[in-house]
Amino acid sequence: MSPEAASETLADLGELGLVTKILSQINAAKISGIGVEVPAGDDAAVISTEGSSLALSVDMYAEGKHFRTDWSTGIEIGRRCAAASMADVCAMGAQPAGVLLAIGMPGSTTSHWAGEFLAGFMEEADSAGAVVLGGDVSDCENIVISVTAIGHLLSGAALARSGAGAGDTVGICGRSGMAAAGLRVLQRGLRSPRVLVDAFRVPNIDYSAGARAAKSGATSMIDISDGLVADLEHIARGSGVCIELDTKKIAVPEELVSTAAAFGVDPMGWILAGGDDHAIVATFPPKKRMPRGFTAIGKVAPAPVGAVLIDGVAYADAFEQVPGFRHFSS
Amino acid sequence: MSPEAASETLADLGELGLVTKILSQINAAKISGIGVEVPAGDDAAVISTEGSSLALSVDMYAEGKHFRTDWSTGIEIGRRCAAASMADVCAMGAQPAGVLLAIGMPGSTTSHWAGEFLAGFMEEADSAGAVVLGGDVSDCENIVISVTAIGHLLSGAALARSGAGAGDTVGICGRSGMAAAGLRVLQRGLRSPRVLVDAFRVPNIDYSAGARAAKSGATSMIDISDGLVADLEHIARGSGVCIELDTKKIAVPEELVSTAAAFGVDPMGWILAGGDDHAIVATFPPKKRMPRGFTAIGKVAPAPVGAVLIDGVAYADAFEQVPGFRHFSS
Numbered sequence: 136m137s138p139e140a141a142s143e144t145l146a147d148l149g150e151l152g153l154v155t156k157i158l159s160q161i162n163a164a165k166i167s168g169i170g171v172e173v174p175a176g177d178d179a180a181v182i183s184t185e186g187s188s189l190a191l192s193v194d195m196y197a198e199g200k201h202f203r204t205d206w207s208t209g210i211e212i213g214r215r216c217a218a219a220s221m222a223d224v225c226a227m228g229a230q231p232a233g234v235l236l237a238i239g240m241p242g243s244t245t246s247h248w249a250g251e252f253l254a255g256f257m258e259e260a261d262s263a264g265a266v267v268l269g270g271d272v273s274d275c276e277n278i279v280i281s282v283t284a285i286g287h288l289l290s291g292a293a294l295a296r297s298g299a300g301a302g303d304t305v306g307i308c309g310r311s312g313m314a315a316a317g318l319r320v321l322q323r324g325l326r327s328p329r330v331l332v333d334a335f336r337v338p339n340i341d342y343s344a345g346a347r348a349a350k351s352g353a354t355s356m357i358d359i360s361d362g363l364v365a366d367l368e369h370i371a372r373g374s375g376v377c378i379e380l381d382t383k384k385i386a387v388p389e390e391l392v393s394t395a396a397a398f399g400v401d402p403m404g405w406i407l408a409g410g411d412d413h414a415i416v417a418t419f420p421p422k423k424r425m426p427r428g429f430t431a432i433g434k435v436a437p438a439p440v441g442a443v444l445i446d447g448v449a450y451a452d453a454f455e456q457v458p459g460f461r462h463f464s465s
Numbered sequence: 466m467s468p469e470a471a472s473e474t475l476a477d478l479g480e481l482g483l484v485t486k487i488l489s490q491i492n493a494a495k496i497s498g499i500g501v502e503v504p505a506g507d508d509a510a511v512i513s514t515e516g517s518s519l520a521l522s523v524d525m526y527a528e529g530k531h532f533r534t535d536w537s538t539g540i541e542i543g544r545r546c547a548a549a550s551m552a553d554v555c556a557m558g559a560q561p562a563g564v565l566l567a568i569g570m571p572g573s574t575t576s577h578w579a580g581e582f583l584a585g586f587m588e589e590a591d592s593a594g595a596v597v598l599g600g601d602v603s604d605c606e607n608i609v610i611s612v613t614a615i616g617h618l619l620s621g622a623a624l625a626r627s628g629a630g631a632g633d634t635v636g637i638c639g640r641s642g643m644a645a646a647g648l649r650v651l652q653r654g655l656r657s658p659r660v661l662v663d664a665f666r667v668p669n670i671d672y673s674a675g676a677r678a679a680k681s682g683a684t685s686m687i688d689i690s691d692g693l694v695a696d697l698e699h700i701a702r703g704s705g706v707c708i709e710l711d712t713k714k715i716a717v718p719e720e721l722v723s724t725a726a727a728f729g730v731d732p733m734g735w736i737l738a739g740g741d742d743h744a745i746v747a748t749f750p751p752k753k754r755m756p757r758g759f760t761a762i763g764k765v766a767p768a769p770v771g772a773v774l775i776d777g778v779a780y781a782d783a784f785e786q787v788p789g790f791r792h793f794s795s
Contacts, residue, residue: 144573195568197569199606242476
């Protein structure tokens with residue numbers, strides 16, 4: 136590290152800068168009996184153990200940053216943390232199989248809240264078919280939750296972000312923009328429309344969608360945590376292609392239309408830039424039938440490489456909005 | 466939960482109370498292609514995937530509680546977090562194979578510190594043969610680190626805390642009491658003896674000891690994180706036996722003797738009650754030769770069940786000291 140960088144803070148570097156720095160230091164290796172099929176950097180790493188493959192991923196959620204206890208109940212926060220983490224292994228084509236939970240809480244946290252959180256966490260894990268394999272508790276100034284998800288790759292090969300090819304169809308399973316709209320509703324001090332607020336509080340995930348897509352021959356896949364465009368950019372860059380979205384094919388739920396009108400914004404902004412819904416987006420070979428639950432919303436083009444076009448226009452030009460969100464911003 | 470418990474806090478309940486509550490809610494199950502051989506509650510859970518078994522464990526470390534940035538460098542904290550987590554999968558008889566890291570830090574954290582932490586973390590993982598399989602970063606009020614460790618069970622069966630039998634020999638691989646003594650030194654504002662302070666900063670772990678013990682036919686195993694007696698009590702209770710320690714067989718390093726004398730305490734107190742050294746303790750069948758690195762320090766007796774005796778005396782009577790330490794104490 137150069138001397139002039141010694142005072143650089145994480146707020147300067149940003150989350151992406153830090154993640155890039157970390158990934159550049161990691162080397163995947165072949166180790167005792169375990170093969171690393173997909174190293175850290177995708178939705179989840181994939182390891183194989185004598186013919187059977189597992190996807191593994193970790194996520195951290197901090198009070199005030201990812202959730203607020205006055206906006207969501209303990210049950211909802213527990214469900215959401217489990218859901219968001221398990222979505223990552225689904226996005227590799229895996230079926231959730233296990234979760235490990237580490238939670239830091241202040242000593243003033245009530246046992247009631249902790250019990251509710253755990254009940255929600257286990258309820259969501261159970262609904263996905265995942266067993267709680269371990270946990271740790273610690274005391275912390277604020278509530279901090281870390282969830283490791285493990286998924287079983289039933290169909291063999293993992294679906295990384297790098298396999299999309301020109302001509303592929305882009306399909307989505309699940310909703311996009313609902314959680315972002317719900318967050319805006321809560322930020323304005325409102326509690327309805329309930330369907331949007333609920334979408335923010337607990338994502339509604341089809342935990343078999345990733346495995347179905349893998350079985351159907353999908354070429355690449357990701358779950359939408361930072362926003363549809365932001366996450367499709369990962370596929371565009373990882374695969375060296377361009378993703379062309381056709382907004383005419385994207386259904387806009389009535390609640391989004393009416394709430395966006397009340398807020399004086401375009402609902403498509405929430406759909407394209409809003410995160411936290413954890414819909415699964417995948418690319419499928421041309422003429423291949425998409426599995427149940429997936430809807431076509433665009434296609435893969437050869438160029439411009441790394442770009443996501445909205446009805447043929449670069450995203451930044453189509454909307455004056457920054458996709459995803461930046462951690463460590465001061 | 467009963468209504469009168471609604472205001473109960475984690476400080477009232479304590480860490481053990483919370484963990485017990487969590488474990489009572491978890492049911493291990495047989496799921497799609499993955500069998501849970503050892504559920505949550507031991508050092509690590511063990512899953513099998515078509516004949517090959519993996520041990521998994523998660524731990525959380527909070528600034529001010531588990532480490533202090535003015536007592537340890539970023540490199541040392543990174544190494545210690547990786548080491549303590551990997552020790553748990555070793556204690557199941559596994560060889561560390563992978564780690565996942567989630568870290569929360571305030572935006573004011575310097576990139577330099579974060580870089581040092583990561584370098585230390587990866588150095589320790591590498592020394593154990595483990596690949597960094599994933600990570601997440603978040604911003605938090607204080608530094609919070611969560612590490613998931615994955616180990617490969619080369620010899621097949623996992624070593625839980627429940628297999629010790631009367632007549633077995635108790636063996637230890639690694640040192641005990643050094644880290645606790647180093648912590649007391651730092652708490653007094655001192656920086657030496659260096660060997661004790663270093664022991665607190667980074668545990669010195671033989672990552673193959675657990676796998677060697679498993680291969681040698683050990684009947685139960687645990688790593689010392691809360692203290693030799695406190696952790697042996699887990700084996701005594703889990704196996705329904707009594708552990709009899711013979712202090713004449715426990716080597717007391719010269720640095721412990723001299724520092725304890727200067728502090729006016731018995732060095733055996735640190736050895737028996739001090740945590741964080743992550744030595745591996747295992748029980749071996751009578752007349753079975755212990756593997757390289759293990760020293761006999763006692764034996765397993767049929768009764769009193771759940772007790773650890775020190776030279777024939779109950780621990781609480783032998784030392785006026787509470788083993789382990791209690792989180793969430795206010």
